[in-house]
Amino acid sequence: MLRRGERVWLNAAVALVYAFLLAPIVIVVLAALNAGAYLRFPPEGLSLRWFVAFAQSRSFTRSLAFSLKLAATATVLSTVLGTMASLWLVRFGGRLRTTLRILLTAPLAVPGILTGIALLIFFYALGWGKTGFGGLVIGHTLICIPYVFLITSAVLVRFDQSLEEAARNLGASPFATFRRVTLPLIKGGVISGAIFAFVTSYDEFNISLLLSGVGNTPLPIQLFDYLRFSFDPTAAVAGTISIAMAVVVVLLTQRLVGLESLYMGGG
Amino acid sequence: MSVAEATVAPARPAGRVSGRHLLILPALAVLVVFFVAPYLNLLLISVMTPSPRAAYLRVLTLDNYARLVRDPFTWSVVWHTMWLGMATTALSLVLAYPLAYHLARSPRGARGALMVLVISPLLVGVLIRTYGWMILLQDTGLINQLLRALGLRTVPLMYNNLGVLIGLTHVFIPFMVLSIAGTIQGVDPELELAARSLGAGAWRAFWRVTFPLSLPGVIAGTVLVFVLTVSSYVIPSLLGGFTVLTIPILVVRTITELFNWPGGSALAILFFAITLGALWVYLRLAGRTGRTT
Amino acid sequence: MASLRLQGLTKRFGDVVAVHELTLEVPSGELVALLGPSGCGKTTTLRMVAGFDVPTRGRIVLGDRDITADPPERRDCGMVFQHYALFPHLTVEQNVAFGLEMRGLRRPDVERRVGEILERVGLGGLGRRYPRQLSGGQQQRTALARALVISPRVLLLDEPLANLDAKLREEMRFYIRSLQREFHITTLYVTHDQAEALVLADRVAVLMNGRLQQVGAPEEIYHRPRTPAVAAFIGLTNLLPGRVTGRSGERLVLETPAGTVRAAGAPDLREGMEAMLSVRPEHIELDRPGEPASRDGVNRLRGVVQERTFLGSLIDFRVDVGGGVLLRVQGRGGAPQRVGEQVSVSFDTTAAWALPRREG
Numbered sequence: 001m002l003r004r005g006e007r008v009w010l011n012a013a014v015a016l017v018y019a020f021l022l023a024p025i026v027i028v029v030l031a032a033l034n035a036g037a038y039l040r041f042p043p044e045g046l047s048l049r050w051f052v053a054f055a056q057s058r059s060f061t062r063s064l065a066f067s068l069k070l071a072a073t074a075t076v077l078s079t080v081l082g083t084m085a086s087l088w089l090v091r092f093g094g095r096l097r098t099t100l101r102i103l104l105t106a107p108l109a110v111p112g113i114l115t116g117i118a119l120l121i122f123f124y125a126l127g128w129g130k131t132g133f134g135g136l137v138i139g140h141t142l143i144c145i146p147y148v149f150l151i152t153s154a155v156l157v158r159f160d161q162s163l164e165e166a167a168r169n170l171g172a173s174p175f176a177t178f179r180r181v182t183l184p185l186i187k188g189g190v191i192s193g194a195i196f197a198f199v200t201s202y203d204e205f206n207i208s209l210l211l212s213g214v215g216n217t218p219l220p221i222q223l224f225d226y227l228r229f230s231f232d233p234t235a236a237v238a239g240t241i242s243i244a245m246a247v248v249v250v251l252l253t254q255r256l257v258g259l260e261s262l263y264m265g266g267g
Numbered sequence: 268m269s270v271a272e273a274t275v276a277p278a279r280p281a282g283r284v285s286g287r288h289l290l291i292l293p294a295l296a297v298l299v300v301f302f303v304a305p306y307l308n309l310l311l312i313s314v315m316t317p318s319p320r321a322a323y324l325r326v327l328t329l330d331n332y333a334r335l336v337r338d339p340f341t342w343s344v345v346w347h348t349m350w351l352g353m354a355t356t357a358l359s360l361v362l363a364y365p366l367a368y369h370l371a372r373s374p375r376g377a378r379g380a381l382m383v384l385v386i387s388p389l390l391v392g393v394l395i396r397t398y399g400w401m402i403l404l405q406d407t408g409l410i411n412q413l414l415r416a417l418g419l420r421t422v423p424l425m426y427n428n429l430g431v432l433i434g435l436t437h438v439f440i441p442f443m444v445l446s447i448a449g450t451i452q453g454v455d456p457e458l459e460l461a462a463r464s465l466g467a468g469a470w471r472a473f474w475r476v477t478f479p480l481s482l483p484g485v486i487a488g489t490v491l492v493f494v495l496t497v498s499s500y501v502i503p504s505l506l507g508g509f510t511v512l513t514i515p516i517l518v519v520r521t522i523t524e525l526f527n528w529p530g531g532s533a534l535a536i537l538f539f540a541i542t543l544g545a546l547w548v549y550l551r552l553a554g555r556t557g558r559t560t
Numbered sequence: 561m562a563s564l565r566l567q568g569l570t571k572r573f574g575d576v577v578a579v580h581e582l583t584l585e586v587p588s589g590e591l592v593a594l595l596g597p598s599g600c601g602k603t604t605t606l607r608m609v610a611g612f613d614v615p616t617r618g619r620i621v622l623g624d625r626d627i628t629a630d631p632p633e634r635r636d637c638g639m640v641f642q643h644y645a646l647f648p649h650l651t652v653e654q655n656v657a658f659g660l661e662m663r664g665l666r667r668p669d670v671e672r673r674v675g676e677i678l679e680r681v682g683l684g685g686l687g688r689r690y691p692r693q694l695s696g697g698q699q700q701r702t703a704l705a706r707a708l709v710i711s712p713r714v715l716l717l718d719e720p721l722a723n724l725d726a727k728l729r730e731e732m733r734f735y736i737r738s739l740q741r742e743f744h745i746t747t748l749y750v751t752h753d754q755a756e757a758l759v760l761a762d763r764v765a766v767l768m769n770g771r772l773q774q775v776g777a778p779e780e781i782y783h784r785p786r787t788p789a790v791a792a793f794i795g796l797t798n799l800l801p802g803r804v805t806g807r808s809g810e811r812l813v814l815e816t817p818a819g820t821v822r823a824a825g826a827p828d829l830r831e832g833m834e835a836m837l838s839v840r841p842e843h844i845e846l847d848r849p850g851e852p853a854s855r856d857g858v859n860r861l862r863g864v865v866q867e868r869t870f871l872g873s874l875i876d877f878r879v880d881v882g883g884g885v886l887l888r889v890q891g892r893g894g895a896p897q898r899v900g901e902q903v904s905v906s907f908d909t910t911a912a913w914a915l916p917r918r919e920g
């Protein structure tokens with residue numbers, strides 16, 4: 001392929017881009033662990049004081065709890081709906097397959113902020129006003145369904161249907177077949193779909209910005225408000241938690257389905 | 268009914284066959300009621316008459332669109348949004364392509380580890396990554412501290428287009444890498460070897476063989492990144508301060524600050540039309556060059 | 561044990577007619593091989609019997625029960641899939657136990673029967689392994705055990721040996737046959753390998769383009785094919801076009817481009833009809849030329865050796881017998897004839913088989 005000299009150049013360029021990709025993330029973690037009020041050179045030493053400040057901030061802990069509750073609800077809903085939909089589409093899609101695939105992934109393709117606006121106005125039109133938790137759950141589920149759908153579909157397409165036929169042939173009812181054969185074998189895909197849904201909801205900003213109200217503030221909105229007025233590293237702690245979660249998720253997904261199944265555009 | 272052929276399902280008395288459609292029904296219902304309907308509602312409101320006293324009057328009008336189209340301010344925002352979209356797409360492509368190439372040509376084990384590096388940033392909330400950039404790019408941020416320590420003049424890196432461009436590019440590189448790496452992996456490395464055996468240098472072999480074959484991934488990636496960029500809200504508003512105005516930001520302001528629902532809705536619809544138009548032109552051009560190379 | 565009857569079974573996929581008006585009986589305890597080239601509708605037929613595909617028309621009767629509309633789990637057909645379809649998340653034991661558990665058997669009974677059948681198929685001691693830890697042959701036997709352990713009323717096998725290497729395939733043929741005899745189980749065996757069908761089956765059903773061409777004992781299919789397509793598909797044969805010009809005793813007289821030939825023939829062949837003559841290469845002998853023309857019971861033609869290919873125990877000749885006809889002849893390993901040599905070609909009138917030219 002490439003000779004040594006050529007490889008060195010490519011590797012150097014690639015290393016720089018990776019550094020660019022990871023820089024802001026590493027910086028957030030450093031800021032959270034930094035003793036001073038903001039990052040400076042040379043650093044002022046390590047400390048957990050900002051973690052303590054975060055834990056003592058009522059507004060941060062309350063919105064963290066709210067975010068976790070919201071993400072858990074949206075994850076359960078979108079995982080169930082998305083998995084069922086991908087089962088149907090892969091198996092029985094027929095002529096509607098393409099249309100429905102577009103519909104199911106459309107929330108990813110349109111601007112989240114406009115979906116938020118459309119939902120906000122729609123809820124008002126229905127006379128629901130700001131619906132608080134319910135409205136946020138709807139909005140987040142909408143955004144999470146595509147991820148679950150795409151990931152479980154990737155696994156289902158590879159699934160050998162003759163296994164299900166074998167089970168039926170041996171006397172298993174459709175339900176027993178699903179529980180004893182299908183589910184154990186697509187479990188990895190469903191779990192990674194759920195994990196992606198959880199992270200997506202936990203980090204979702206656009207929908208939340210428009211649909212959250214007083215007392216219903218997910219963490220990203222809390223951070224957004226905070227960052228408008230202050231840069232102090234309490235926000236970095238929230239960021240570090242989110243980063244830790246992302247790392248766990250990536251490693252889990254790699255184990256469960258292999259990240260390469262996330263390639264877009266074929267391959 | 269579209270159940271032309273039963274596969275796993277047994278012969279059942281007619282009528283019970285449709286039980287399996289219960290699988291798609293809930294997701295379909297949620298999407299139709301809470302996604303399609305709200306957007307249709309938006310479309311509907313965009314042709315209602317604005318009113319200072321109510322959300323809107325139920326009087327049909329095309330004025331909202333006429334006003335937008337006639338206002339040079341709208342066009343300056345549209346232009347700015349499209350410019351940001353194109354600049355970010357181009358920059359991400361340049362930075363992502365080597366990464367994708369390297370990833371696709373790495374041995375299996377290493378590829379897994381590299382994928383972790385590519386995907387991880389995607390899973391960290393946009394807000395947090397933006398915050399990271401703020402720490403780096405502020406006037407008193409790390410980069411400017413470094414410049415000052417070196418005795419150089421500080422540079423405004425944030426609250427301007429540059430900051431927004433950096434932030435957007437950072438967010439969308441992984442999407443570009445994922446789109447392209449798949450197609451490169453589908454290109455047999457032996458093709459490049461064949462080109463080299465025919466006398467092409469490394470660069471020419473790549474440029475004449477691998478690159479053209481990876482174009483489908485490049486086109487998919489650029490479309491994706493462009494669409495995501497022009498739609499983004501957080502990064503332009505945080506890293507751009509008040510200096511950078513894009514259509515999504517303007518829509519939110521019109522609706523939540525000016526309470527002009529019809530005007531904001533019309534702008535949102537206009538946004539979709541312009542984005543689709545831009546994509547159409549792009550795909551036509553890409554199709555043409557694709558055919559001539 | 562029950563017999564399996566297919567009556568006018570038809571399956572369309574859109575415009576494609578995969579199986580057309582198939583009527584076939586598998587008598588109780590017999591093994592019928594469904595033989596045909598790729599894409600002729602074998603798998604489709606089997607899937608309809610198992611209940612995975614719904615017939616467009618026709619009925620499936622098992623014993624005295626019409627099972628056409630039954631769901632797969634209530635049909636009691638054991639199936640061995642082409643790629644085995646072993647559950648990858650279950651061990652060999654758990655795979656084999658699956659069907660028994662679905663039937664609600666008690667744990668000790670399940671364990672006993674699983675143990676017995678694994679012993680019987682020579683997999684004792686491998687019960688704890690997962691399918692991916694087995695060789696192809698072992699997977700094959702696991703699939704057989706899983707289908708047999710539920711004592712199905714009929715056993716369905718879809719090209720069960722297609723994924724094994726040549727030697728193992730030969731072994732497994734006899735193995736499956738002996739298992740089938742021992743369990744005395746009604747069996748429908750799908751294959752595209754004619755040797756496999758001839759060795760294994762009580763009766764062979766030849767399917768082409770979704771249509772049943774002929775059903776009969778292996779010898780009958782081999783020696784008395786009813787259509788040129790069947791003759792060409794089963795074993796090697798020489799096909800010569802000809803016209804029936806008369807009868808001489810039991811034999812038909814045919815005029816072919818290579819000369820007059822007497823042959824046995826299908827009873828529906830009449831004088832004046834266009835026919836096809838089938839002569840198997842191994843039934844033809846080569847001699848020095850100059851023998852008298854056709855003796856009683858033997859056809860004799862003159863020819864020139866065009867090609868000679870060494871095949872180990874056999875030598876494969878192509879002999880030009882005139883009229884643009886090249887005959888393929890298989891002689892013993894030591895056959896002396898050389899390329900360009902004049903030879904006399906002879907074959908028994910009973911070894912020549914005439915069949916109607918119109919394909920069914």
Ligand SMILES: Nc1ncnc2c1ncn2[C@@H]1O[C@H](COP(=O)(O)OP(=O)(O)OP(=O)(O)O)[C@@H](O)[C@H]1O
Pocket residue numbers: 272573576577578596597598599600601602603604605752
């Ligand atoms: N689900 C399907 N949809 C459309 N056409 C099908 C379907 N299944 C089979 N066919 C078509 O029906 C015909 C018969 O297919 P079948 O699988 O029964 O062949 P086969 O005899 O088993 O071939 P092989 O020896 O290659 O397995 C083929 O033309 C095939 O393309």
Ligand SMILES: [Mg+2]
Pocket residue numbers: 602603604
């Ligand atoms: Mg088949």
